[in-house]
Amino acid sequence: MDFKLSAANKMIQKTAKEFCEREIPKIDAAMAEAHDYPSDLMQTFAKARMLGMTIPKEYGGLGSSNLNCVLMCEEFGKTGSTSFLPLIMNISVAETIHHYGNEEQKKKFLPPLCDGTAWATTAFTEPATGSDPTMLQTTAEPDGDFFVLNGAKRFISMANKPGYGIFYCKDLSCTDPRKNCTAFIVDKTSPGMTFSGHYEFMGLDNADTCDVFLKDVRVPKENILGVQGKGFNILLRWIAGERIQQAASMVGGGQACLDESMKYAKERQVGGQPMAYMQGFYWMFAEMKMKIEACRMLVYKTVALQDEGERFEVDSAGLKVFVTPMMQDVARMALQTHGSYGYSKEYKVEKLFRMAMHAGVVASSTEINKTIVGMALLMS
Ligand SMILES: Cc1cc2nc3c(=O)[nH]c(=O)nc-3n(C[C@H](O)[C@H](O)[C@H](O)COP(=O)(O)OP(=O)(O)OC[C@H]3O[C@@H](n4cnc5c(N)ncnc54)[C@H](O)[C@@H]3O)c2cc1C
Known part of the structure; x- marks a missing residue:
């Protein structure tokens, strides 16, 4: 049992601390003015070599550890800024695609999440539930080589930013009602997607969280993540x-x-x-x-x-x-x-x-x- 951080871990801590001291006040000031994340935020993280922490280098990541990611989160937490929420979302969604995705999906979706050109999103919560997959009402209906998505997602962070989201839907091609939640990788600029304005919260100032409305959004079948029906x-x-x-x-x-x-x-x-x-x-x-x-x-x-x-x-x-x-x-x-x-x-x-x-x-x-x-x- 070793309770000591390595020299490499301490270097990550130091780099994150310096980044927070140097960049966060500027980012927070821009956010307070725009009531939104700066459009170049992900590029700022990419330049600081913070994106794709746990993703292997062959897909554009840093091949680092989850511990290093957590040390970075601790430093960001000290600032009280919400600006690192998109960073964590990109890192965690990339890790999920790396864990469950096939080779084509990894090659297609990981590099943009690691180089800051794409903003990641996770979309599970709906007006009826944020906890129970059997209550999902957003449907995915097969149509040739596509699935057609219809419904509404609630409280979705970074939903209206360009990039990819993992959307959890009720898959109408699954017959077992207890195993019909399928995860789809969705391009958030797809036709048929519209967004509400931002929610105002007690904390997390200027975080970008809104509702997403899906009207006949066509997603290629090859964008199913993992096993169909096992999205939960x-x-x-x-x-x-x-x-x-x-x-x-x-x-x-x-x-x-x-x-x-x-x-x-x-x-x-x-x-x-x-x-x-x-x-x-x-x-x-x-x-x-x-x-x-x-x-x-x-x-x-x-x-x-x-x-x-x-x-x-x-x-x-x-x-x-x-x-x-x-x-x-x-x-x-x-x-x-x-x-x-x-x-x-x-x-x-x-x-x-x-x-x-x-x-x-x-x-x-x-x-x-x-x-x-x-x-x-x-x-x-
Ligand atoms: C700032 C912010 C950002 C968010 N970002 C995202 C996002 O990016 N993507 C996303 O999908 N969602 C997001 N959410 C939504 C959030 O994750 C959900 O609101 C949360 O999971 C709770 O769901 P709910 O509000 O529908 O509560 P419900 O599921 O309706 O639950 C209501 C209450 O009942 C309790 N409860 C529910 N089921 C049980 C049970 N079986 N046993 C005991 N108690 C139970 C809950 O603990 C809760 O206290 C965000 C929310 C906020 C505030």
């Missing part, structure tokens, strides 16, 4: 990886909460001395530190399973159940430390607090994750 398994594995990256970014957010709180407490005077000298704050910071460190270790342990090729779906569900309330609590303590200033948008902890609140409901909710862990326990 693909979604579950994608979400499992996403949960680890999300947990890592939350740990980064928690660390930023602690750093900001200690800085504030050292400067803010109470009773003629810095607030930091009051014992109540020692205890608060100690508690924050212990929570962050426990979560960080669990993130590294879970990503090690992924890198070793072990099953990690259940562990990653448990990871998110553990990390989410821990980091939300750390964010609450940071806000409390700052007093009313913490409630003001002038201070970074306000943004970090709002950001921390999304994790229990997005990309598999706490209840669904507990169900995954509980069922695995009882079936073992």
